[in-house]
Amino acid sequence: MPLSIIELLIIVSLFSSILPMFTKISGFHIERKLSKYETFALIQVSKQLAISNDTDCEIIIQDKNINLSLNQQLLIYKLTDPKTSIISNRKKLGFKPNSNTKYSGTISLIKENETSGKVSIGVGNGEIRIK
Numbered sequence: 001m002p003l004s005i006i007e008l009l010i011i012v013s014l015f016s017s018i019l020p021m022f023t024k025i026s027g028f029h030i031e032r033k034l035s036k037y038e039t040f041a042l043i044q045v046s047k048q049l050a051i052s053n054d055t056d057c058e059i060i061i062q063d064k065n066i067n068l069s070l071n072q073q074l075l076i077y078k079l080t081d082p083k084t085s086i087i088s089n090r091k092k093l094g095f096k097p098n099s100n101t102k103y104s105g106t107i108s109l110i111k112e113n114e115t116s117g118k119v120s121i122g123v124g125n126g127e128i129r130i131k
Contacts, residue, residue: 011041036109036117040130042066042077043119047126050095056102058094061086084111093121101126
């Protein structure tokens, strides 16, 4: 179920009010446990960042991290649950400033060898789906 405009504005406003507290000279660093819904919201935020900054926003997947790259700055989300891993069919996902997909793919959260959730970015229009 896609988020409404009001829900997106609330997420972006909360994100932008909290984000300055974590700013460093070299970028950003936020550490938290990600669920499939938080991963979905993070991807929604990356899409909105690409649109509002009129630049590409890339989502880089590592074993325990989801990194957002925007204008040479890196925002890092780390999994703190040692039993959960993040895997993706691509190392990079992302959006263009016109909200279309730059790199499409699926992010899977794996906990104790079982998939606990999937979030997909579709080809073309940048539709984000949660499974």
